[in-house]
Every structure is written in structure tokens, then in C-alpha cells.
Amino acid sequence: MKFKVAALAGAVAVAMATGAQANDLNKIDSVPSYQKYSPWYTQGQANIKAKPFAALSKSRNVILFVGDGMGVSTITAARILEGQLKGMQGEENDLSFDLFPYTGMAKTYNVDAQTPDSAGTMTAMMSGVKTDVGVIGVGEGIVRGDCSTVAGNELVTALELAEIGGKATGIVSTARITHATPAATYAKSADRDWEDNSDMPEEALAQGCTDIAAQLVDFEANLKARFPQADRVDGIDVVMGGGRRHFLPNDAAYNSADAVSSVEGDRTDGRDLTAEWKQAYPQGVYVYDQFGFDAIDPASTSKVFGLFNESHMQYEADRVNDIAGEPSLSEMTSKAIDVLANNKKGYFLMVESGRIDHGHHAGSAYNALTDAIELSNAVKAAVESVDLSNTTIIVTADHSHVFTIAGYPKRGNPILGKVVSVGSDEPELAADGMPYTTVGYMNGYGMRDLGNETDADEIYGYDINAGRMDLSSIDTEASGYHQEALIPLGSETHAGEDVAIYGAGPGAHLVSGTNEQSNIFHIMNQVGKLEANADKELSKPAPWWRRWW
Numbered sequence: 285m286k287f288k289v290a291a292l293a294g295a296v297a298v299a300m301a302t303g304a305q306a307n308d309l310n311k312i313d314s315v316p317s318y319q320k321y322s323p324w325y326t327q328g329q330a331n332i333k334a335k336p337f338a339a340l341s342k343s344r345n346v347i348l349f350v351g352d353g354m355g356v357s358t359i360t361a362a363r364i365l366e367g368q369l370k371g372m373q374g375e376e377n378d379l380s381f382d383l384f385p386y387t388g389m390a391k392t393y394n395v396d397a398q399t400p401d402s403a404g405t406m407t408a409m410m411s412g413v414k415t416d417v418g419v420i421g422v423g424e425g426i427v428r429g430d431c432s433t434v435a436g437n438e439l440v441t442a443l444e445l446a447e448i449g450g451k452a453t454g455i456v457s458t459a460r461i462t463h464a465t466p467a468a469t470y471a472k473s474a475d476r477d478w479e480d481n482s483d484m485p486e487e488a489l490a491q492g493c494t495d496i497a498a499q500l501v502d503f504e505a506n507l508k509a510r511f512p513q514a515d516r517v518d519g520i521d522v523v524m525g526g527g528r529r530h531f532l533p534n535d536a537a538y539n540s541a542d543a544v545s546s547v548e549g550d551r552t553d554g555r556d557l558t559a560e561w562k563q564a565y566p567q568g569v570y571v572y573d574q575f576g577f578d579a580i581d582p583a584s585t586s587k588v589f590g591l592f593n594e595s596h597m598q599y600e601a602d603r604v605n606d607i608a609g610e611p612s613l614s615e616m617t618s619k620a621i622d623v624l625a626n627n628k629k630g631y632f633l634m635v636e637s638g639r640i641d642h643g644h645h646a647g648s649a650y651n652a653l654t655d656a657i658e659l660s661n662a663v664k665a666a667v668e669s670v671d672l673s674n675t676t677i678i679v680t681a682d683h684s685h686v687f688t689i690a691g692y693p694k695r696g697n698p699i700l701g702k703v704v705s706v707g708s709d710e711p712e713l714a715a716d717g718m719p720y721t722t723v724g725y726m727n728g729y730g731m732r733d734l735g736n737e738t739d740a741d742e743i744y745g746y747d748i749n750a751g752r753m754d755l756s757s758i759d760t761e762a763s764g765y766h767q768e769a770l771i772p773l774g775s776e777t778h779a780g781e782d783v784a785i786y787g788a789g790p791g792a793h794l795v796s797g798t799n800e801q802s803n804i805f806h807i808m809n810q811v812g813k814l815e816a817n818a819d820k821e822l823s824k825p826a827p828w829w830r831r832w833w
């Protein structure tokens with residue numbers, strides 16, 4: 285007996301000594317070397333650290349708001365529209381983030397593209413390195429669509445570093461939660477379109493690549509496989525958005541109560557990922573409509589998975605028409621913060637207004653601007669529920685759109701109206717004798733008057749109608765009006781100019797100046813100590829009992 289106790293004590297002592305040694309000799313990096321020593325990463329980090337008081341900027345919580353496609357002209361027009369809806373002239377109005385103390389600019393280009401897409405831009409913001417257009421969470425060594433090039437190019441993201449470091453994590457979007465922007469927080473994919481297994485080529489599946497929806501549900505297991513020492517990883521705590529079709533089997537038996545299609549799910553591998561999530565997180569709550577959302581008590585809930593639509597969630601202006609009802613972006617933001625705030629080590633939250641982009645692609649300023657206003661509401665809700673002495677909030681866009689505010693309309697002229705000049709009450713006429721609107725598009729589907737329609741995507745049922753039209757008898761302020769476009773295209777395009785970055789909370793001044801977009805990661809990393817805390821976690825000696833047994 286005595287001998288046994290001595291042996292036990294000796295083994296413990298040896299185990300502890302080995303642990304201490306391992307700690308010194310085997311510092312484990314959370315960021316892989318090809319990412320950490322990429323010039324994007326080293327220069328971005330150096331640029332941010334060189335800004336005044338960077339080292340003193342510390343925050344417990346980091347919230348990143350992304351207005352998808354919310355260029356500067358969109359912000360200006362949304363600000364005016366919101367003001368006019370409140371009975372003001374409009375121009376003097378402020379969106380919630382207009383009141384943030386610091387602003388800067390971001391250069392949005394992708395490694396291989398002058399005008400970027402959401403996959404490359406969000407990967408830059410989440411990993412600190414720029415990459416190619418169309419790829420998710422992988423570096424520029426990738427070949428888009430080639431599964432065999434994923435291995436060795438996987439990037440670690442701000443959300444993953446927060447997980448490893450023990451923070452709570454959340455993602456909220458009005459787009460499908462497998463769409464490019466939210467996907468870049470958690471997935472690694474050679475193609476943004478691989479949202480479920482039926483979207484993938486046979487070859488990619490045979491080579492072992494998995495779809496984005498499966499990567500979301502398997503996030504915890506996959507991250508632990510990459511970082512076996514990461515003891516605090518417990519999965520993404522709040523996931524809310526659209527895109528149910530990518531999580532359900534292609535079988536009507538799995539349809540939800542508010543299914544639009546006769547068969548809601550697209551998966552052809554038989555996996556019901558919502559059931560798998562519930563099994564993995566028995567303490568969690570899976571919801572798919574407003575009723576389920578309202579029933580969530582943040583105080584007693586640690587895991588939420590909300591899939592409120594088969595595809596994207598509704599445009600804010602069209603939300604009342606949802607079959608089973610769905611929460612607004614501001615409601616989801618407040619609930620997400622309340623759930624994540626239960627974690628004493630803080631949280632990382634990404635909130636995307638995904639459909640500003642879709643409104644613009646459809647040539648509908650009304651839908652794009654009303655969704656931008658709802659993003660402003662969501663930012664306001666966040667500011668009201670956090671303490672800005674320990675929470676950093678960044679609001680930005682991934683890219684702009686070819687959306688302009690033009691002509692010489694007088695002060696207070698309706699932003700969606702026809703141009704009426706100072707001193708006049710009648711619309712100005714162009715050289716072709718016809719009136720014209722203040723806002724419009726360089727390219728896209730073109731003019732269409734859909735009256736009181738509130739779903740911009742209805743346009744895709746009509747023919748392209750670009751060029752000048754006679755607007756004399758048309759109400760261009762109606763929700764269903766689609767603006768004129770010069771160049772005919774099946775979808776209006778992104779634009780390549782810089783986007784704005786707004787900051788509030790500790791280290792918010794670090795957004796100032798003209799930044800590579802990948803520096804947004806370095807700002808969040810600096811204030812949230814994401815990489816440092818993750819490295820510390822990974823390099824901690826394993827508990828003696830684990831090494832012993």
C-alpha cells in the first residue's frame with residue numbers, strides 16, 4: 285500500500301515535470317505558418333501595432349457587423365431614406381453607426397480580382413490574409429473548385445481563435461448561413477457554392493472534401509481534430525440565419541412547417557444535420573420560426589441553432605409575408621448578445637445583413653436601403669445591450685455596388701424620387717425629354733415597375749429592360765420600383781471602390797486610415813488578444829491525469 289502511494293506520487297511528479305518542460309519547448313501556434321508569415325499577415329499586424337495606443341487597446345467582446353454590399357452611396361441613401369421616413373428632410377439624419385467615433389476605409393480587392401466577391405473579402409476580414417475570389421477560409425494557394433488544393437491552404441479564423449481561447453462565439457445572418465459571408469467564419473471550401481453535398485462535384489466528394497453545411501454542424505469536431513490540445517472548444521454557441529434546405533435530406537418527410545418548396549431539403553446523402561446538431565448539443569435549442577425564437581430564454585440557454593427560412597431570410601420590407609414568421613436582424617442581434625454574454629471570458633459575434641447585396645443585384649434600391657436601415661437598427665440594439673468599455677464594435681461592408689446618387693436634386697427631395705432642382709416643383713427633364721431618378725445603377729436588370737411588391741427577387745421572372753425609359757407616369761418611390769440601368773446584365777454587379785469601416789469601443793481608433801481589408805482581422809486580433817489567448821491555451825500542459833492515463 286505504502287509503495288503504491290509513493291509510486292502514484294512519483295508518477296504525478298514526473299508527469300507534472302514533463303508538462304512544464306513541454307510548455308517551454310513545444311509552444312504550439314494557433315495560426316499556421318503559411319498564414320502567420322504571409323506578407324498580408326505580417327504587414328497587416330505591423331500596421332495595426334504601429335498605430336497609437338494599439339498595445340493598450342483591450343476588449344473582452346468583439347462584434348463585427350458586415351453590411352453585404354453596403355458601399356458608401358448605400359449608406360448615404362439609407363441615411364436619407366430613414367430620415368425622410370421619420371419626417372425629416374433626410375440628409376441631416378444619422379444612422380446608428382454614423383455616430384461612432386472612428387471611421388476608416390478598406391481596400392476590398394481580392395488577390396486575383398479588382399472588384400471582389402463576398403467569399404474572398406470575408407475570408408480576408410476573418411483571417412488577416414487576402415485570397416482569391418470565390419473561395420472560403422483558404423489562402424491564395426488554392427485553385428477554385430479543386431478539392432485537392434484545400435489541404436495545406438486552410439486558414440484559421442478570428443472565430444476559431446476565439447473558440448480555442450475559450451470565448452463564446454456566434455454568427456447571425458439574414459442570408460443562408462452557408463452563404464459566403466457567414467461561411468467564411470467557420471468553413472474551408474475550394475468553392476463558395478458547395479453549400480450542401482448535392483452542390484459538389486463527384487470528384488471533390490471522392491477526394492474527401494465536405495460541404496459547407498456539414499462543416500457548420502461538424503465545426504467542433506473538426507476544430508478539435510486540427511487542434512487536439514484545444515480543451516475549451518465547445519462549438520459555435522449561436523447560429524441564426526436562413527438556408528434550411530442545405531441541412532435537410534431531399535425528402536418531403538423532413539419539410540418544416542413553413543416550407544415553400546414541395547421538398548425543402550437538398551441533401552442527397554440522407555443526413556439530417558438539424559437532428560445531428562440536436563444530438564450533439566442536447567442542452568441546445570433548435571428553432572425555425574418566430575414562435576420558437578421568442579421562446580428562447582437567453583439566461584438559461586447556452587446553444588442556439590436557428591434556421592428561419594428554406595433559403596435566404598426575407599428582405600426586411602417583405603418579412604411580414606413569411607409563412608411561419610421570422611425574427612428581424614435587430615431581434616436576432618439582441619438575442620445573440622444576451623446568450624453569448626453568459627460566457628465570462630467574453631465573446632466573438634459576427635452579424636451580417638446579407639440582403640442589402642441581393643436588393644442591389646436585383647436593381648431594387650428600396651429593398652437594399654430598407655435592409656441597410658435594419659442593419660443600423662441592429663447596430664443600435666447592440667450598442668444598447670453592451671458595455672462599450674469592454675466591447676469593440678466594428679461596422680463595415682465586404683464590397684460596394686454600382687449604385688449612384690446623381691443629378692442635382694434639391695434638399696429634402698425624396699431619395700427614391702425623380703430629380704427636382706432647387707427652385708422648382710417639376711421633375712427635371714434629360715436631353716431625351718424624359719425625367720430621371722436620383723438613384724440608379726450603372727448596370728443590371730433595368731427599370732421595372734412592380735407597384736407595391738416588397739420582394740425585389742420577383743424581377744427575375746421578367747425580361748431584362750436596361751436603358752432609358754419614360755418615367756413620367758410612374759411612382760418611382762413605390763417599394764416595387766426597380767431603377768434604370770445603363771448596361772444590360774442578368775444581375776447588377778459589385779463595385780470596386782473602397783468601403784467604410786466604423787469603430788466604437790476599445791481600440792476603435794485602429795480602424796482609421798486607408799486599410800487593406802484583411803487588417804480588420806488584425807484590429808479584432810489586437811483588441812481581443814485572439815491569437816495570443818489561443819496560443820496560450822494550446823501551449824498549456826495537458827492536465828497530469830490525461831498524460832498519465
Ligand SMILES: [Zn+2]
Nearest residue numbers: 353641645778
Ligand atoms: Zn453580391
